Amino acid sequence: MLRAMTDPRTPSAPSQPAAPAQATGVSAGAEGNWFGYRPVDPDAKSGLVRAVFDSVAGRYDLMNDLMSGGIHRLWKDTLMEMVAPRADMTLLDVAGGTGDIAFRFLERGGGRAVVCDITESMVRVGRDRSYDRNLLTGVNWTVGDAERLPIASRSVDAYTIAFGLRNVTRIDAALSEARRVLKPGGKFFCLEFSHVVLPVLREIYDVYSFQVLPRLGRMVAGDEDSYRYLAESIRRFPEQQAMVKRIEAAGFGAVRVRNLTGGIAAIHSGWRI
Template sequence: MSEMNDKTADFGYRTVDAAEKPGLVRGVFTSVAARYDLMNDLMSGGVHRLWKASLIDELKPNSRMRLLDVAGGTGDVAFRFLDAGGGHVTVCDLTESMVAVGRDRAIDRGRLSGVDWTVGDAQALPIADAGVDAYTIAFGLRNVTDIDRALREARRVLKPGGLFLCLEFSRVVLPALDRLYDAYSFQVLPALGRWVAKDEESYRYLAESIRRFPDQQSLARRMQAVGFARVGCRNLSGGIAAIHRGRRL
C-alpha cells in the first residue's frame, strides 16, 4: 500500500495532491449516487446485504443507542439499525447527492423521526466530543484522504465504552479465490459501471481503492495506534470484506 504524506494521497492507483482527493471522491459518488444501491446489489450478487446484516449483529442496537453512521449517505445501514430497534442515528456523508438519496428514501419509507442527515467529512466530523454510543462506517474508510485522522475523529466522538465498527473490503485469505476476485474486480466491475451507472471510470477507481486499502492486520495496528482498545477483526466471504471493531475506553 502506498502511504499518504502531507502533500499527496492515493486516488485509486493515481497519486494526487491530498487537497484534491476529497473533491475527486465527491465527483465519483455524485456520479453514481442515483444507482449506488442497485450497483451494490449487482456487484455483490446481493451479498453486501448479508455483510451489513453481520454489521448490525455486531452492533446489537437498542432503543437507547445513538449511532453515527459515516459515509452512509443512502441510508442502508441507518435503516437497518432502526429496524433492529436502534434509538437514533445520524447519517454523515461527504457527498450531498448521496445524502439526498438517503433522505428521499427515508421520506418514501415514512422514516420521519429517529434519523437525521448531514453533509460532513469523516476527518472533521460535525459531532460533539463523546456525543454518540456507536460509530459505523461501511465501505467508506478507504475513500478518506487521511485514514488515521478519520480514526482519531471516530474515537473523539465516541462516549467512553463506545463501539467503533468498520465494514470494508479487505484482503482475500483463500488462495484459490484471490485470482478470481482480481479478474472480477478489474474486468466485471468497470463493465457493470459502464452498462448500469454509465460511469466506467468511477467503478474502476472503486476497484483500485480496495487494493490500496490496508489489510486486516495493518488496519488493526492503526486503530490501536490512535487509542482504540479491544481491537478485533472478522473476515467475511473469505476476506473479500471484513468487520473491524474497537472500543473507546
C-alpha cells in the first residue's frame, strides 16, 4: 500500500544500488534523513512524500500494477485472509487513501473501517470509489499522519498499513502509534515491498525497478521521478528480519514475517500486548 518533482535526483541505480546502508536495514530513525537516495531534512520528508502521492492519486492502482505486475491484488487478498474480518471488528487502515484494503475488509464481512491517509487527494479518490461501489456506510475517511494518528487510544481491533510504512519519516514513531490505537490483543499487519530473497529474481527485479519502471512511469503517467523515488524507497526500507526486531521493540508480540513472491513483498504481523 507519486508525483512529478522538480528537485534534482541522482541517476538510476545499478542492479546492486550504491545506496546508503538501509537497503539491508539501518539504525532506527535514519530513514527520516532520506527521500529515496537523496538526503533531506527529516522535517521536509513528509511534505515531499505528500507531493509524490498528490501526483499519482488518480492513478494509484495503475502505479501498484506497474510496481508489482498486477500481483499486488493477490498480496492484498492474502493480507485480508490473515486479518480474518468479522462483523464485530473495527479496522484502521493507515496510508489507505484509495480504499483498497478497507473495501476488501467490508466486502468480506468486516464491521467498520477507518481509512487514514496523509494526502487529502488520496482520501478524495477513496471516498469517490466508495460511492462507486455503493459502500455508503461502514467506512470513515480522515486525513492524518501515521506518526500522529487522529485516532483514540485502544480503539481498533486491527491495524493495517499497505505500501505505506516505507514512506513515513520515522518508522518507529509510526509503530508506536499503531500500538497505541490498538486494543489489547489487537493485531498489527504491514504489507510492504521488501527485499527479494532469491538471487536470480533479485537481479531481474533490480533491472526492472531502476531501468524499466521509471520509463514506464514517464510513458504511462508522465511522471518518471516519482516512480524512481518508489524504487529507491523500497531499497532503503529495512530488510525483513530487521523489521521484525523493530516491531518487537515497539511492544508487539508473536511477530512474524511472510514473504510473498520471493520477497518482492512481505507481510509483517504481530499482536498488541
